[in-house]
Amino acid sequence: MKKDNSTKFKELEAKIAELTAGWQRTQADFLNYKKQASDEKASLISSANADLIYEILPVLDNFKLAADHMPAELANNNWAQGIKQVEKQLESILQNEGLERIKTIGEQFDPNLHEAIEHMTSDKPENEIISEILPGYILNDKVLRPAKVKVSSPKN
Secondary structure: OOOOHHHHHHHHHHHHHHHHHHHHHHHHHHHHHHHHHHHHHHHHHHHHHHHHHHHHHHHHHHHHHHHHOOOHHHOOOHHHHHHHHHHHHHHHHHHHOOEEEOOOOOOEOOOOOEEEEEEEEOOOOOOEEEEEEEOOEEEOOEEEEOEEEEEEEOOO
């Protein structure tokens, strides 16, 4: 028994629909793969940047310490001014990469942002940060390094 043309036509249409659906699924899978690969690459780059910036933070800390302890007679020295400019340039580069300094003095202690090194009796409200020992930083909304601080305790 021979198939008539209309039956063959319907079978071919069904095969075309099946192949088209398969192609569309494959295309969607490929687009999902590309997005996933792109997201993984961005995550890897972000992680590598965070690691590098974390390693650079002590250099920034040392520049700040050097500037804070500069003898008064060197305040107008060209070399000393150049060192301050290098510090500002490094700080600017890190800020452009998403680095933000965590606010400390006068803020309420937040264990997600701060690390209490010492509790000191003070006239300030309880758990208010009264001194910063080491600055903390946030990189792209994640704490890279918590700020090391001294926190007020009530007088007994």
